Amino acid sequence: MESPYAGAPGTGGAVNVPERRYLLEQVDDAALVQYYADGFDALPLDQKILVWHLYQAALAGRDIYYDQRYRHGLAMRAILEAVLTTVPADDEQWKTVVAEIRRYTKLFWINSGPYNNLTSRKFVLKCTPTELLAVAEAAAARGAVFPCGTGESLPALLRRLEGPFFEPAFDPMVTSKTPRPGTDILTASANNLYDAVSMEDLEGFDEKYGLNSRLVKHAGGLSEEIYRAGGRYGDEISRIVGHLRSAIPHAPEATRRALEALVRFYESGDDTDRVAYDIAWVADKDSIVDTINGFIEVYLDARGVKGAWEGIVCFTNEGKTTALRRLADAAAWFEERMPWDPVWRRREVVGVTARAIDVVVETGDAGPLTAIGINLPNDQRVRERYGSKSVSLANINEAYDKAQLPAYRREFCWDEAEVARAEQWGATASEVTTAIHEVLGHGSGRVADHLEGQPQLALKETYSSIEEARADLVALYFVSDPKIADVGLLPASHQGEIVLAEYEAYARNALVQLRRVREGSTLEEDHMRNRQLIVYWLIEHTDAIDVRVRDGRTYYVVVDETAFREGAGRLLAEVQRVKSEGDYDGARELVERYGTHFEPALRDEIVARVDRLNLPSYTGFVQPKLEPVRSSDGSIVDVAMSYPLDFERQMLEYSGAV
Numbered sequence: 001m002e003s004p005y006a007g008a009p010g011t012g013g014a015v016n017v018p019e020r021r022y023l024l025e026q027v028d029d030a031a032l033v034q035y036y037a038d039g040f041d042a043l044p045l046d047q048k049i050l051v052w053h054l055y056q057a058a059l060a061g062r063d064i065y066y067d068q069r070y071r072h073g074l075a076m077r078a079i080l081e082a083v084l085t086t087v088p089a090d091d092e093q094w095k096t097v098v099a100e101i102r103r104y105t106k107l108f109w110i111n112s113g114p115y116n117n118l119t120s121r122k123f124v125l126k127c128t129p130t131e132l133l134a135v136a137e138a139a140a141a142r143g144a145v146f147p148c149g150t151g152e153s154l155p156a157l158l159r160r161l162e163g164p165f166f167e168p169a170f171d172p173m174v175t176s177k178t179p180r181p182g183t184d185i186l187t188a189s190a191n192n193l194y195d196a197v198s199m200e201d202l203e204g205f206d207e208k209y210g211l212n213s214r215l216v217k218h219a220g221g222l223s224e225e226i227y228r229a230g231g232r233y234g235d236e237i238s239r240i241v242g243h244l245r246s247a248i249p250h251a252p253e254a255t256r257r258a259l260e261a262l263v264r265f266y267e268s269g270d271d272t273d274r275v276a277y278d279i280a281w282v283a284d285k286d287s288i289v290d291t292i293n294g295f296i297e298v299y300l301d302a303r304g305v306k307g308a309w310e311g312i313v314c315f316t317n318e319g320k321t322t323a324l325r326r327l328a329d330a331a332a333w334f335e336e337r338m339p340w341d342p343v344w345r346r347r348e349v350v351g352v353t354a355r356a357i358d359v360v361v362e363t364g365d366a367g368p369l370t371a372i373g374i375n376l377p378n379d380q381r382v383r384e385r386y387g388s389k390s391v392s393l394a395n396i397n398e399a400y401d402k403a404q405l406p407a408y409r410r411e412f413c414w415d416e417a418e419v420a421r422a423e424q425w426g427a428t429a430s431e432v433t434t435a436i437h438e439v440l441g442h443g444s445g446r447v448a449d450h451l452e453g454q455p456q457l458a459l460k461e462t463y464s465s466i467e468e469a470r471a472d473l474v475a476l477y478f479v480s481d482p483k484i485a486d487v488g489l490l491p492a493s494h495q496g497e498i499v500l501a502e503y504e505a506y507a508r509n510a511l512v513q514l515r516r517v518r519e520g521s522t523l524e525e526d527h528m529r530n531r532q533l534i535v536y537w538l539i540e541h542t543d544a545i546d547v548r549v550r551d552g553r554t555y556y557v558v559v560d561e562t563a564f565r566e567g568a569g570r571l572l573a574e575v576q577r578v579k580s581e582g583d584y585d586g587a588r589e590l591v592e593r594y595g596t597h598f599e600p601a602l603r604d605e606i607v608a609r610v611d612r613l614n615l616p617s618y619t620g621f622v623q624p625k626l627e628p629v630r631s632s633d634g635s636i637v638d639v640a641m642s643y644p645l646d647f648e649r650q651m652l653e654y655s656g657a658v
């Protein structure tokens with residue numbers, strides 16, 4: 001599971017360091033930000049070489065995610081990149097249409113396809129099909145190569161992709177958990193995890209490769225296209241495996257065992273090998289360099305079962321890890337104090353390993369849009385028996401913080417005191433609650449035996465929202481506990497202000513996040529749902545938050561912190577019960593009633609306020625670049641890291657288009 005960044009650019013604290021560029025450019029409502037990984041140069045050479053091979057393994061799987069997200073994703077990307085690499089931006093004849101293609105392509109790269117990652121909705125190219133064909137033909141005349149099918153002409157290719165490029169109503173949502181009448185959550189979702197399969201088709205079907213297969217319907221019923229060497233994505237997987245094998249000789253013992261288990265899983269695709277890999281990965285607690293590589297998070301799937309491919313390479317940030325370790329060591333203390341029915345407490349709390357990391361590269365489902373916290377593995381059975389690893393992405397947090405603009409706070413805070421608290425403590429509050437969410441939240445609690453460790457099968461499309469709400473509520477409930485200051489996550493003398501700053505930011509976010517959903521009146525993204533669920537529930541059931549309107553502007557004002565915490569505890573008890581019992585109706589009641597629907601008029605008001613300020617609403621990241629330094633005999637003597645500060649160039653390099 002992952003924690004995305006909740007705030008807008010502009011909700012945090014620090015001042016831009018002038019000599020280092022963070023915020024590079026803005027494309028529509030997306031910001032592009034360079035992140036840095038300063039500790040890399042100080043790693044021992046063997047660890048740098050290990051990172052180099054793992055970095056290549058992460059890049060080798062990037063296209064899998066494009067294809068999982070949309071069946072036309074790779075062809076569309078190839079067309080866009082062919083135009084951008086052959087027709088110059090200042091070409092007199094084409095500059096207007098090329099500028100539009102460039103705008104669209106940047107959004108396409110940020111979101112790994114034509115769907116906004118937060119709203120699930122499609123965005124389209126705003127030139128005409130005729131203009132696209134004309135510029136593509138000009139590009140072809142200059143030598144560009146297009147992904148035409150056998151015997152397919154360029155005009156035929158573009159005609160085939162006219163719906164995907166230009167029509168908002170064609171395949172409108174990548175993941176739809178609240179489908180229109182007559183469709184269901186699978187047929188209404190345009191992602192490529194299923195081919196023509198409905199929820200009804202799944203009844204009685206024995207799914208053997210839940211996490212790592214694409215389900216296809218044909219005359220004889222359903223079949224699974226397994227993601228493994230020799231199977232679906234076999235070419236990409238073979239390249240990943242090749243780089244993992246090159247990495248193994250440079251890895252410490254525990255990492256070596258995990259990488260070998262990962263290679264076995266990629267080769268067989270069998271769930272038993274995936275479990276063995278999860279266990280080996282969790283056991284690798286102390287290595288400096290780590291990687292996440294595989295079919296991991298299930299947010300893309302409306303059922304919450306199929307894993308989206310991602311690759312992450314990171315190393316430990318020692319300085320920031322100490323307090324997290326102490327929090328993890330106190331996990332049993334917190335478990336005994338969870339405000340839910342004691343029957344759902346974990347009997348023995350094992351192995352939550354918490355670290356702050358600096359990432360070197362994030363691909364697929366993990367980048368250019370990135371989480372700020374990650375807790376894995378997702379398999380509840382492995383978590384309960386072997387524990388989990390929880391990481392906070394220190395250099396991503398830093399880049400968010402440094403790229404920020406102050407105007408958001410002013411617009412949505414009720415008074416100057418709230419603005420001042422947000423400026424002084426917003427970044428700290430966000431870091432602390434993300435840590436509690438990941439280290440204590442996801443790792444806590446147990447589920448009823450009859451669920452066999454798989455509550456997601458019972459909770460279906462509500463699972464991810466319920467699980468994220470649970471982890472957020474653990475954080476909101478405990479952030480005011482003196483034990484949090486004891487372990488060193490925040491200074492005791494300022495805990496009261498930090499707690500209030502967090503509650504205020506949390507309440508504010510339920511308003512501000514509406515800017516991201518410019519159409520319709522429902523939320524689809526799980527974290528957005530869980531955050532609204534909590535705030536709307538607190539508004540209805542407690543006196544913690546006042547809804548106020550001043551000069552036509554709506555504000556959510558936290559007026560009673562004690563009521564906030566007490567309400568969070570009460571809701572947490574219910575959310576845990578729902579998860580533990582696999583109570584689908586109870587989960588639907590919460591997610592539908594509080595987390596899904598919003599007033600379009602309120603959203604229009606928020607959008608108008610944000611647009612007046614012309615501020616971005618989400619962030620894509622430009623990553624460090626690695627290059628090996630070789631001696632005359634070809635062996636690697638160093639690995640150099642540089643910072644490209646150029647999103648387009650980096651994306652074209654990743655695609656092999658330059």
Ligand SMILES: [Zn+2]
Nearest residue numbers: 001002003471
């Ligand atoms: Zn989470």
